[in-house]
Amino acid sequence: MNSKYEILIVGGGAAGFFTAINIAEKNPKLKIAILERGKTVLEKVRISGGGRCNVTHAEFIPKELAKNYPRGEKELLGPFHQFCSGDTIEWFANRGVELKIEDDGRMFPVSDSSQTIIDCFLNEVKRLKIDVLTSQSVQSIYQGNDYWKVETNHETFSCQKLIMTTGSNPKIWEMLEKLGHKIVSPVPSLFTFNIKDNRIKDLMGISAFAKVKVKGSKLEASGPLLITHWGMSGPGILRLSAWGANFLAEKKYQFTIQVNWLHETSFEDALEQLKELKQEHSKKIVSKKSPFDFPNRLWESITIASGIPLDVKWADISKKQLTALANQLTNAEFQVNGKSTFKEEFVTAGGIDLKEINFKTMESKLFPNLYFAGEIVNIDAITGGFNFQNAWTSGFVLANSLG
Numbered sequence: 013m014n015s016k017y018e019i020l021i022v023g024g025g026a027a028g029f030f031t032a033i034n035i036a037e038k039n040p041k042l043k044i045a046i047l048e049r050g051k052t053v054l055e056k057v058r059i060s061g062g063g064r065c066n067v068t069h070a071e072f073i074p075k076e077l078a079k080n081y082p083r084g085e086k087e088l089l090g091p092f093h094q095f096c097s098g099d100t101i102e103w104f105a106n107r108g109v110e111l112k113i114e115d116d117g118r119m120f121p122v123s124d125s126s127q128t129i130i131d132c133f134l135n136e137v138k139r140l141k142i143d144v145l146t147s148q149s150v151q152s153i154y155q156g157n158d159y160w161k162v163e164t165n166h167e168t169f170s171c172q173k174l175i176m177t178t179g180s181n182p183k184i185w186e187m188l189e190k191l192g193h194k195i196v197s198p199v200p201s202l203f204t205f206n207i208k209d210n211r212i213k214d215l216m217g218i219s220a221f222a223k224v225k226v227k228g229s230k231l232e233a234s235g236p237l238l239i240t241h242w243g244m245s246g247p248g249i250l251r252l253s254a255w256g257a258n259f260l261a262e263k264k265y266q267f268t269i270q271v272n273w274l275h276e277t278s279f280e281d282a283l284e285q286l287k288e289l290k291q292e293h294s295k296k297i298v299s300k301k302s303p304f305d306f307p308n309r310l311w312e313s314i315t316i317a318s319g320i321p322l323d324v325k326w327a328d329i330s331k332k333q334l335t336a337l338a339n340q341l342t343n344a345e346f347q348v349n350g351k352s353t354f355k356e357e358f359v360t361a362g363g364i365d366l367k368e369i370n371f372k373t374m375e376s377k378l379f380p381n382l383y384f385a386g387e388i389v390n391i392d393a394i395t396g397g398f399n400f401q402n403a404w405t406s407g408f409v410l411a412n413s414l415g
C-alpha cells in the first residue's frame with residue numbers, strides 16, 4: 013500500500029512533534045503524518061530532566077543563548093532571532109502550560125512533570141488532525157521526480173516534503189550518508205568523569221564552586237563541582253564534557269584535570285592567604301575548620317593530601333607544607349579514567365554537517381524538499397534546557413519557512 017501525504021515527519025520526538033504542530037497551525041489543509049518506530053512517542057521528553065522536563069533556559073538574548081552550544085553557536089544565531097526561549101515560554105503558555113524559572117535559570121513546567129508537555133503535544137496533534145503512526149520504523153528513503161518515497165517495516169509512503177527528526181539514530185545517519193550527506197562522527201556529550209582518588213574517596217555529595225582545566229588543552233570551565241560515588245560531576249564538569257566532547261573522545265577518556273578549589277585565586281595569592289592564616293590562627297588546629305568557602309570535610313582531605321597531620325596547629329606547619337597546601341588548593345591534579353552517563357540529560361555530538369543545511373529554512377542544501385530539525389543535525393548544547401530549545405527553534409524555523 014502507498015499512503016500519500018503532503019508532509020511526512022520521521023521521528024516522534026520533541027523536534028518531530030513541535031515541527032508538525034507548527035506546520036499544521038499555519039497550513040490546516042495539509043495532510044501531515046509523523047512516523048515513529050517505537051510503540052510510543054515522546055519517550056525522551058518523558059524521561060528528560062529527571063522526569064520533570066527542562067523545557068528551556070531563561071536566557072533571552074539570542075547571542076547569549078547561542079553561546080551555550082559547543083556545536084551550532086554560529087548557525088543558531090539567526091534561528092534564535094526568529095524563535096528564542098521567550099517564544100518557547102509564550103508558545104506553551106498559549107496552550108495552557110506555564111513554565112517556571114529555577115535559581116540556575118533552568119525552566120520546567122509548573123507541574124514539575126514531563127507528562128504536562130507530552131499531554132500538550134498529544135492534544136495539539138489531535139486538534140490539528142495530524143496522523144501519528146507508531147511502530148513504523150523507516151528503513152529507506154528514495155527521491156522521485158517531485159516526491160519522496162519512504163519505506164517502513166510495514167508500509168510504503170510518499171510525500172512532497174520529507175522532514176527528518178530522528179535525533180541521534182545511527183541507522184538514519186548511515187542512510188543519509190549513503191544518500192550523499194556528510195555526517196560528522198557521533199561522540200557522546202554531557203557526561204561525568206570517573207576518578208578514583210583517595211582525596212575524594214569519602215566525600216560523595218560534597219559540592220564546591222571550582223575552576224577545572226583539562227591538562228594539555230585550552231579546555232576549562234567554572235561552576236559547582238559535585239563529588240560523586242564514581243568521581244566528579246556538576247555543571248562545571250558537564251560543561252567541560254560538552255566543549256571537550258571530541259577532544260576527550262580522542263583521548264579515549266583518559267586525561268588529567270587540574271582543579272582550583274579557590275576558583276580564580278592564583279597559587280601565589282593562595283600562599284599569601286595561607287601565611288596570613290598561619291599568623292592569625294597560630295594556636296588553632298589547621299584541619300579543624302575550613303577557612304575557605306567550601307565544606308570542612310573537603311578542607312580536611314586537602315590538608316591531609318598536603319602532608320599536614322590532623323592534629324597540627326597553624327603555627328607548626330612548615331614552609332614546605334604551606335606550599336603543598338597552596339598547590340592542592342589551586343592546582344590539584346586528578347587522573348580521569350573513563351566517563352559515566354549523566355542521567356538527567358545526555359546528548360550526542362555529531363550529525364548532519366551544518367554546512368549542508370540552510371538555516372533559514374532547515375532544508376538540505378543537497379536535496380530539495382528534504383528537511384531536518386532537532387538533534388539529527390550536528391548541534392548540541394551544555395546541560396540546562398538548551399538541547400530542547402534547539403528542537404523547538406529548528407522546528408519552528410522549518411514550519412515558518414513552509415508557511
Ligand SMILES: Cc1cc2nc3c(=O)[nH]c(=O)nc-3n(C[C@H](O)[C@H](O)[C@H](O)COP(=O)(O)OP(=O)(O)OC[C@H]3O[C@@H](n4cnc5c(N)ncnc54)[C@H](O)[C@@H]3O)c2cc1C
Pocket residue numbers: 022023024025026027028047048049050053054055056057059060061062065066067068148149150151177178179180181183184355356357358359385386387388396397398399400401403
Ligand atoms: C535522559 C535524558 C534526559 C534529557 N533531559 C533533557 C532536558 O531536561 N532538557 C533538554 O533540553 N534536553 C534534555 N535531553 C536531550 C533531549 O532529550 C534531546 O536533545 C531531544 O530529545 C532531541 O529531540 P529530537 O526530537 O531531535 O530527538 P529524539 O527525542 O531522540 O526523537 C527522535 C525520535 O525518532 C525516532 N526514530 C529514530 N529512528 C527512527 C526510524 N528509523 N523510523 C522512525 N522513527 C525513528 C525515535 O524513536 C525517537 O522517538 C535529555 C536527553 C536524555 C537522554
